[in-house]
Amino acid sequence: MFRIIKDGGSVGMTEAPTYIKQAENGCYVLCPEPEASGIAFGNTVYHLAGREAIEGAETVALEHIDAGKEIELVNTTISDTDALTVDHEYRITLLELGIDDTEGDAETT
Numbered sequence: 001m002f003r004i005i006k007d008g009g010s011v012g013m014t015e016a017p018t019y020i021k022q023a024e025n026g027c028y029v030l031c032p033e034p035e036a037s038g039i040a041f042g043n044t045v046y047h048l049a050g051r052e053a054i055e056g057a058e059t060v061a062l063e064h065i066d067a068g069k070e071i072e073l074v075n076t077t078i079s080d081t082d083a084l085t086v087d088h089e090y091r092i093t094l095l096e097l098g099i100d101d102t103e104g105d106a107e108t109t
Helices: 067-096
Strands: 002-006 009-014 018-022 028-030 038-041 044-048 058-064
Parallel strands (some): 044 058
């Protein structure tokens, strides 16, 4: 998997970059990676850093990443969000029932 990086931030990720170059007539055409001067992503043309310039296109870099780590990070985030949502709903239910779940939490002196 590849992360598309622009100005230090992530534009997106893709399994297979769509490599392009500009034809003599000005149109963009698909091409193999060694011939590419840019990529197309999300209906936008981007110039690849270190390649022949593409007028009017923003410059990006491709970073090869391990998709497994990215998926694990997303799954952890979803799990954490689910746990927070359940806790939030629990507290709302207690408030609606007039139950104070902090009773007994305070230290007695």
